[in-house]
Amino acid sequence: MATFQDVIRYYSRYRRAAVLSIAASSMFQLIDLAVPYCIGQILNVISEQPVDPLSQGLVDRLAAGVGYPAGPGLAIAFFLAIIFVATVVRAPIQPWLGDWFHWDIALRTRRDHSRSVVRKLLTLPLGFYDENNPGRIAGRVARGLSNHTWTYPEIAGQLIPKLIRITGIVVLIAWIDWRIALVFLVSFVVILGFSLKDLIRLNKKEQVLDSYIENTESRTSEIVTNIKTVKAFATEAQELQRQSQRLEREFTVVDRIIHRGYVILTTWQDFIIQGCVFGILVLTLLATLRGQISLGHFITALTVSSMAYSELEPISNLAEIFARRYASMLRFHEFMAEPLGTDAVNLTDAPESLPAYQFTGKVHFDQVSFGYDAEKPVLQNVDLLIEPCQTVALVGRSGSGKSTLVKLLFRYFDPSSGRILIDGEDIRRLDVTGYRRRLAIVHQEVDVFNGTLLDNLRYGNPAATLEQVNEACRIARVDEFIHRLPKGYYTVVGERG
Known part of the structure; x- marks a missing residue:
């Protein structure tokens, strides 16, 4: 108060x-x-x-x-x-x-x-x-x-x-x-x-x-x-x-x-x-x-x-x-005075001082349980092992916990019980900023910032070269669409795209 x-x-x-x-x-x-x-x-x-x-x-x-x-x-x-x-x-x-x-x-x-x-x-x-x-x-x-x-x-x-x-x-x-x-x-x-x-x-x-x-x-x-x-x-x-x-x-x-x-x-x-x-x-x-x-x-x-x-x-x-x-x-x-999130990142240290993790990609959800409401669990004792370079699809009805599992992986929330391990290390022991910089995600809802298309494409990695951006767009098969825009990568897109 x-x-x-x-x-x-x-x-x-x-x-x-x-x-x-x-x-x-x-x-x-x-x-x-x-x-x-x-x-x-x-x-x-x-x-x-x-x-x-x-x-x-x-x-x-x-x-x-x-x-x-x-x-x-x-x-x-x-x-x-x-x-x-x-x-x-x-x-x-x-x-x-x-x-x-x-x-x-x-x-x-x-x-x-x-x-x-x-x-x-x-x-x-x-x-x-x-x-x-x-x-x-x-x-x-x-x-x-x-x-x-x-x-x-x-x-x-x-x-x-x-x-x-x-x-x-x-x-x-x-x-x-x-x-x-x-x-x-x-x-x-x-x-x-x-x-x-x-x-x-x-x-x-x-x-x-x-x-x-x-x-x-x-x-x-x-x-x-x-x-x-x-x-x-x-x-x-x-x-x-x-x-x-x-x-x-x-x-x-x-x-x-x-x-x-x-x-x-x-x-x-x-x-x-x-x-x-x-x-x-x-x-x-x-x-x-x-x-x-x-x-x-x-x-x-x-x-x-x-x-x-x-x-x-x-x-x-x-x-x-x-x-x-x-x-x-x-x-x-x-x-x-609102309490900070458990996933609050480090905003004081210089980027070069943050740990640079190198993961093989082995992910283990070890008996993970979680619920947004303590009385209504969304996930219960989930045990899932994903090997490096393995592609996994989570399939289920709406509200079954698919997105929640990904949110836990990104440490938007922490499990109420169990652990999430990456290369055998509990992700809660890792620096949040350094950890998330090794991950990539495409959300269900598109988030676009007011600026050029290139600014948005480089948002997660401002140091990326134009060649790297071109290659990523080619793989995603959006390069032809981009080249048809008035100014290509330098076309200004408004809020929410």
Whole structure:
């Protein structure tokens, strides 16, 4: 069962760059607060009210350093300089310390995990592909990778820095008046708490929707793959009706339950937020009229509190987007946690380091038993000896185990009991890659990759010369057919031929 920790570990390879970029983005969010603070201090100077002791101390030090009187002019120049640095100087720096790293990490992790997905697909047992068709697998992988890629910049570049910014606003308001800060903090905790509760509830519905979407995509893939069968039995109308029912079920969940839930959540959020903004306005105005805070502090407190409440909607939107994606992200990690097949090949060693077996061709099925279901054996105590250069035909009714016997020979599966020996050696002791490279097979279903005919003919042995390919085609009596193609061996054949 995948968890939130799996989502976090997805980006762990670049944790140092992640910490740097998140810290930089958060720092820029805090620097933004210098602007309303300095504007408030400038208003104090203009209205002949005292500035904060900390700010006054900095102005006095500047005056001593430049040899200029610490009057209103120098104080205004000092605060304007801070605003200039916080806006103009910061502008060209922020994209490179923040946005660049956020997307760089997202794209690098996509590349890395896409490679891991391919490795996973190559090492899963055949039984997994019997239970899950290509559409289901491809949909789960594509949504998982895409949602991880788009989510990181939003969380690392927006959600976390915005939360840090709100924390800075609480501290700044507390510096002005702790009572206003306490009211502000309590309102934020209440709003975020209720929002989180609703998002958790809606996320469970998202997981249901994700499974519905996966089933629909799976059936669509089956229709495309088996389109000849669909047309042969004239079942187009039935397939359309079946898919329409699935699509209607998806629409009901996403529109009447999930989307409606998010709209209700947004409605009461906006109402409460606007009420809180008005409440802060009243509190700061009363404090100003009573002389508890200066006019500059009134403007600063009102501005930053409005900034904080305005961040609630983007934060809620980001949380909503994450909740919508979270289910598919978990399903991606569940896929990546699937156990490898017993026939998983070695994907790390160089080809030249693999053992080069030389077999005479003596094969012995020694009391072999096997069943795809433990309760329903397909083969029972099969004892078959095939001598080198001997041609053997397996004849029997459909489902009697002919193909299964060949699959066991290729180690697609391992016998539940007994052994398969080649030249007296148990094939389970041999390196799977080195062993299979000494075998050849023609499957019942033709598998053709998108590429040239020559690419497909050389698939099992890329080093084969054109002369060797010609000779093999002559023996198979397909050379005349190939030479009639527009470009011969270099004719491009599409997927599935």
